[in-house]
Amino acid sequence: MGGPRSVWEIDVPIRHRxxxxxxxxxxxxxxxxxxxxxxxxxxxxxxxxxxxxxxxxPIPAGTSRGDWSARGLRPDWKLQWHRAKTKQIDL
Numbered sequence: 001m002g003g004p005r006s007v008w009e010i011d012v013p014i015r016h017r018x019x020x021x022x023x024x025x026x027x028x029x030x031x032x033x034x035x036x037x038x039x040x041x042x043x044x045x046x047x048x049x050x051x052x053x054x055x056x057x058p059i060p061a062g063t064s065r066g067d068w069s070a071r072g073l074r075p076d077w078k079l080q081w082h083r084a085k086t087k088q089i090d091l
Contacts, residue, residue, distance in 0.1 A: 008038035030068035052073040
């Protein structure tokens with residue numbers, strides 16, 4: 001930790017829980033030092049969003065462009081984290 005941080009994009013395949021023919025991607029972006037830290041940050045944002053949604057609270061939004069957040073989640077869709085793809089974004 002403490003090294004230079006870059007903007008990362010994490011593409012996570014999603015599939016509808018009941019209709020397996022419906023699939024897509026949920027995209028997360030934010031700052032991280034490397035790909036593994038980026039995936040961990042995206043997963044953390046997703047878990048926090050789920051907890052808020054389950055308790056009827058608004059999903060937190062990041063306060064800056066580099067913050068990780070999970071907006072637009074669909075409760076009837078399952079994220080396939082084991083198939084997540086990382087991409088470092090050049091600004």
